Amino acid sequence: MTMVNDLHSPAVQGTVKKVAILGLPNSGKSQIFNNLTGDYALVANYPLSTIDIKKGVFHYDNITYEIYDTPGLNSLYINSEEELVVRELLLTDTPDILVQCIDANRLKQSLNLTLDLIDLKIPMVLTVNALDESNRKGVWIDSDKLSQTFGIPVVESIAVDGVGTNELKQEITNARIGKRLSFYGDIIEEGISRIVSLLPENFSFKRKTAFLLLTGDRFIADSLPVQGGKGEGENILLEAEAIINQFNVNPGRIISDKHTHVVNEITVNITKRQKVETKGFAHTFAGLSRHVVFGIPILLSIILVMYLLVVNVANEIAGWMDETIWAPVQSQIDSLVPYPFWNEFLIGDYGVLSLGLANAFITVLPILSVFFLLYNVLEDIGYIPNLSVLSKKVFEKLGLSGAAIMPMVLGFGCKTMATLTAKSLATWRERYIAIFLIGFAIPCAAQMGLNMSILGKMGITAFAIAFSVLAFVEITAGLILNNVLKKDLSTSYIQELPAIRLPNIRAVLKKTYYRLYWFLKEAVPVFIYAALALFVLDKSGILLAAKSAVSPLMEGFLGLPLDMVDALILTMARHEAAAALIMNLIDKGVLNYAQCIIAVTLTTMFIPCFANIGAMVKQLGMKNALVMALIINVSAFVVAGAMNFVLVDMFGM
Numbered sequence: 001m002t003m004v005n006d007l008h009s010p011a012v013q014g015t016v017k018k019v020a021i022l023g024l025p026n027s028g029k030s031q032i033f034n035n036l037t038g039d040y041a042l043v044a045n046y047p048l049s050t051i052d053i054k055k056g057v058f059h060y061d062n063i064t065y066e067i068y069d070t071p072g073l074n075s076l077y078i079n080s081e082e083e084l085v086v087r088e089l090l091l092t093d094t095p096d097i098l099v100q101c102i103d104a105n106r107l108k109q110s111l112n113l114t115l116d117l118i119d120l121k122i123p124m125v126l127t128v129n130a131l132d133e134s135n136r137k138g139v140w141i142d143s144d145k146l147s148q149t150f151g152i153p154v155v156e157s158i159a160v161d162g163v164g165t166n167e168l169k170q171e172i173t174n175a176r177i178g179k180r181l182s183f184y185g186d187i188i189e190e191g192i193s194r195i196v197s198l199l200p201e202n203f204s205f206k207r208k209t210a211f212l213l214l215t216g217d218r219f220i221a222d223s224l225p226v227q228g229g230k231g232e233g234e235n236i237l238l239e240a241e242a243i244i245n246q247f248n249v250n251p252g253r254i255i256s257d258k259h260t261h262v263v264n265e266i267t268v269n270i271t272k273r274q275k276v277e278t279k280g281f282a283h284t285f286a287g288l289s290r291h292v293v294f295g296i297p298i299l300l301s302i303i304l305v306m307y308l309l310v311v312n313v314a315n316e317i318a319g320w321m322d323e324t325i326w327a328p329v330q331s332q333i334d335s336l337v338p339y340p341f342w343n344e345f346l347i348g349d350y351g352v353l354s355l356g357l358a359n360a361f362i363t364v365l366p367i368l369s370v371f372f373l374l375y376n377v378l379e380d381i382g383y384i385p386n387l388s389v390l391s392k393k394v395f396e397k398l399g400l401s402g403a404a405i406m407p408m409v410l411g412f413g414c415k416t417m418a419t420l421t422a423k424s425l426a427t428w429r430e431r432y433i434a435i436f437l438i439g440f441a442i443p444c445a446a447q448m449g450l451n452m453s454i455l456g457k458m459g460i461t462a463f464a465i466a467f468s469v470l471a472f473v474e475i476t477a478g479l480i481l482n483n484v485l486k487k488d489l490s491t492s493y494i495q496e497l498p499a500i501r502l503p504n505i506r507a508v509l510k511k512t513y514y515r516l517y518w519f520l521k522e523a524v525p526v527f528i529y530a531a532l533a534l535f536v537l538d539k540s541g542i543l544l545a546a547k548s549a550v551s552p553l554m555e556g557f558l559g560l561p562l563d564m565v566d567a568l569i570l571t572m573a574r575h576e577a578a579a580a581l582i583m584n585l586i587d588k589g590v591l592n593y594a595q596c597i598i599a600v601t602l603t604t605m606f607i608p609c610f611a612n613i614g615a616m617v618k619q620l621g622m623k624n625a626l627v628m629a630l631i632i633n634v635s636a637f638v639v640a641g642a643m644n645f646v647l648v649d650m651f652g653m
Helices: 029-037 081-092 104-118 131-136 143-150 165-172 186-198 206-215 233-244 251-270 281-289 295-336 340-347 352-381 383-390 392-397 402-410 415-424 428-440 445-456 460-484 505-540 542-557 564-573 575-587 593-605 610-620 622-651
Strands: 015-023 054-060 063-069 097-103 124-129 139-141 154-156 271-273
Touching: 015 029, 015 081, 015 104, 029 054, 029 063, 029 097, 029 124, 029 165, 054 165, 097 104, 097 165, 104 124, 104 131, 104 139, 104 251, 124 143, 124 165, 131 139, 143 154, 143 251, 154 165, 186 206, 186 233, 186 251, 206 233, 206 251, 251 271, 281 295, 281 383, 295 340, 295 352, 295 383, 295 445, 340 352, 352 383, 352 445, 352 505, 352 575, 383 392, 383 402, 402 415, 402 428, 415 428, 415 610, 428 460, 428 610, 428 622, 445 460, 445 575, 445 593, 460 593, 460 622, 505 542, 505 564, 505 575, 542 564, 542 622, 564 575, 564 593, 575 593, 593 622, 610 622
Parallel strands: 015 063, 015 097, 097 124, 124 154
Antiparallel strands: 054 063, 139 271
């Protein structure tokens, strides 16, 4: 979510140049984008935090630079849709300048990408990021030697602290085409030349296209020329296949070995490493957090700390704000607006100020502030990828490969983003299971925090019961889908683990601010419109009629008061609005212990938010997405009804 400046504004003068920021996943690209543009793209210490190309601008020496923040790219040989989007940007909408963000902790992998990018003959700048971390590990990188090696500017950077930003802006103006250092032997070079000779004169990036054909890239054929409805590229593919058949082994392997050899030579030349490697607390904590024995207690401890802080800090702040801010305002409005209709319109049960603004700012905002602050710390230190490794054994039983681990775990941050990242999964079956489970019983970060607050009013046992049920139904749904859906070919996946680091307080606070800003920007209008809709439905009698119609389901099967119909209607608009209403019902004594647990469980599973449904449609198609949403909602009522009978039997309520 990034603001884009208007490039056509009269204030923008001079030349406009397009700059693409490239690099490995989780190498600091978004932070550099933020530093250059002054805008804000979400930054996190794990892969897949950027899934779309974002745009912004900065101005330097009367030149406007249009900046593109791109998803992670390991090489120009494509393994995912996100990488394909980046390569299409490079090959079809070619930037004027490339800025490659090199992760100092993954130097060899980064330099492998550098060799690929230099072949494009686009002016480049390298920025070596996270030097503070590599230095703590006893690794020193000679940026001057790196610059001499490739013949392009190199900037030293600690992006999270803004170090190197001004120098990078200056060096972007000095970007140069780098020296090609990778040669693959006479036979492969001759094969590349033969394919190049078959491509039209005006075809861009001939050498790189020929190179990718020889490595067996399955996407590059789509970019080959077509004339008169007949594939001119077919001859090129046949020629590439003939060259490949000249080798006893796949030429892609030979090319990879050549790259590795060149990268190793460069790395030895530009780095110094101390002989003794120290392993501190961060390394030990990372290992324990993904250990099958110690990882679960660590996870439960983190959840407990979150729960206690939300209940004992956030709820207290919300209560204080209600007493000191909202109560006097409500009393003043009550005395100034004696007319019943307008009084109810403003501060009644469905008032635009009481149910709309006050719920958003007084009830929800304090809770989300505390929860987002804690969640952002976990993101910043790099705990989330280690949690995904801990979860691997469970996900495999649900028919999900390692590639699905990160999208599933990201669902606890934002279900819409997690659904969109599921497009990286190789098979339709795995993608379907992952998207279903993300949309079903996983609460997003905002809902998780609010659920903790709601259940905290009833005690930690209520919290344990509700989340145990959600975990149980999630695992059950996964097992059912795994057995029902037709099996696909299994895929291999290696989970990349970033370094555990101390949280950067400034970065955490900034991310918390933006997440709260985005919440208020998106949610406050929804809260107001939802309150207005309920007010109209109430005054017209439609709401009462609807409650009477669903009374057997609501009061009989679910064991909930009819006022919960209001919460379910709000859930269709936004889950946070429903959570605020449930808190009000608890404070009024309308919901008892068992009903509170059922209400939280039902609203967590009931109707994914509109944004998530839109992401489902994008990934699975309209029909599959709507069927999935229907199954999720029916399952939510079935589970909540079963809980009603069990809890009534347990607690006699």
